[in-house]
Amino acid sequence: xxxxxxxxxxxxxxxxxxxxxxxxxxxxxxxxxxxxxxxxxxxxxxxxxxxxxxxxxxxxxxxxxxxxxxxxxxxxxxxxxxxxxxxxxxxxxxxxxxxxxxxxxxxxxxxxxxxxxxxxxxxxxxxxxxxxxxxxxxxxxxxxxxxxxxxxxxxxxxxxxxxxxxxxxxxxxxxxxxxxxxxxxxxxxxxxxxxxxxxxxxxxxxxxxxx
Numbered sequence: 422x423x424x425x426x427x428x429x430x431x432x433x434x435x436x437x438x439x440x441x442x443x444x445x446x447x448x449x450x451x452x453x454x455x456x457x458x459x460x461x462x463x464x465x466x467x468x469x470x471x472x473x474x475x476x477x478x479x480x481x482x483x484x485x486x487x488x489x490x491x492x493x494x495x496x497x498x499x500x501x502x503x504x505x506x507x508x509x510x511x512x513x514x515x516x517x518x519x520x521x522x523x524x525x526x527x528x529x530x531x532x533x534x535x536x537x538x539x540x541x542x543x544x545x546x547x548x549x550x551x552x553x554x555x556x557x558x559x560x561x562x563x564x565x566x567x568x569x570x571x572x573x574x575x576x577x578x579x580x581x582x583x584x585x586x587x588x589x590x591x592x593x594x595x596x597x598x599x600x601x602x603x604x605x606x607x608x609x610x611x612x613x614x615x616x617x618x619x620x621x622x623x624x625x626x627x628x629x630x631x632x
Contacts, residue, residue, distance in 0.1 A: 422447045422485055424468075424579040424611040429480035431460050431467055439464060439632040442480075445579070445611035450602055450625040452614045455632035461615040464632075469501060470494035470614065484578055500577030502585040504602075506568035508556040508586045514567045515539050515552030519573040524542075542570050546600065562593040569601055573608065580605060582614040586621060598624050 425444040430437050438460035441483055445451045453461055466472045471494055482489045489497050508517050518539050527535065536552065543549050546566045556564060572580065585601070586594045586632070602625055605612050614625055621628055 422578050422609060422611055423483075423494060424613065425483040425486075427479075427481040427483060428468070428470070429478060429482065431463055431472075431476065431478045432477045433460075433463075438476075441630055441632070443628070443630065445613060447609035447611055448606040450582075450605060450612040450614050450627040451615060451630060452622045452625050452627060453630045453632060454615075454617060454622060456617070459632045461632060462583055463585050465501070465613070465615055468581060469499055471495060498576070498578040500572040500580040502568060502572055502574055502580065502582045504584045504587050506556075506564040508564060508567060508571070510555070510557050512556065513553050514548065514556055514559060514563075515543065517567055518542065518571045518574050521571045523576055526576065539570075539574075542574075543567075546570065560593075561589050562597055565589060565593075565597045566600070569604065573604070577610065580610050580612045582612060582616075582619075584616055587616075587618065595620075595624075602626070 422438065423444055423446055426441055428442050430440045432438065443451060453464060456462055463472065463476055467478050484498065509520065519535060522630065540549055540552050544551060548563060548566060556567065585599045589597055598621060614621065616622060
């Protein structure tokens, strides 16, 4: 799996905000850094297909060698992690993850089997007994882990990260950050990280693009 941004230029009206050309390999995390207003979050919106006027772009976005430019956002097979976990507060931790499982992955699987599978995933990150816990009762670090598990449950072919660790306390931040990057490497998912934090960049361990 690879994510390629080929001669990508993003404009606000007629002004070019940023320009980059890179191919992200399986398991690699490429970090994009720059000051506020430089277009970092807009870059992720463009890759997701969520940009709106006055923003536009030229160049090509490729996932596994196939262009995404004409593909609807919900069909791009991209996972996204934001600053906030954005979990569904009316669902439990386990139900949040189950919600993201694609129909194809559910097919032929009983509700009990699906729950057992999700519980096993939660157990791997120290949350095995929290399937039925309302997400609003979880700590910030626990919510961050559930958010990543939900993202991975959707079977993405690449992951975008928009300052996903910025609201965690210092100790928890390092722990969650290392776990996220290790998981992306383990699953061989290309990832694009937007951040202004140098510790995030160093932990990602990949190429750095300054905009």
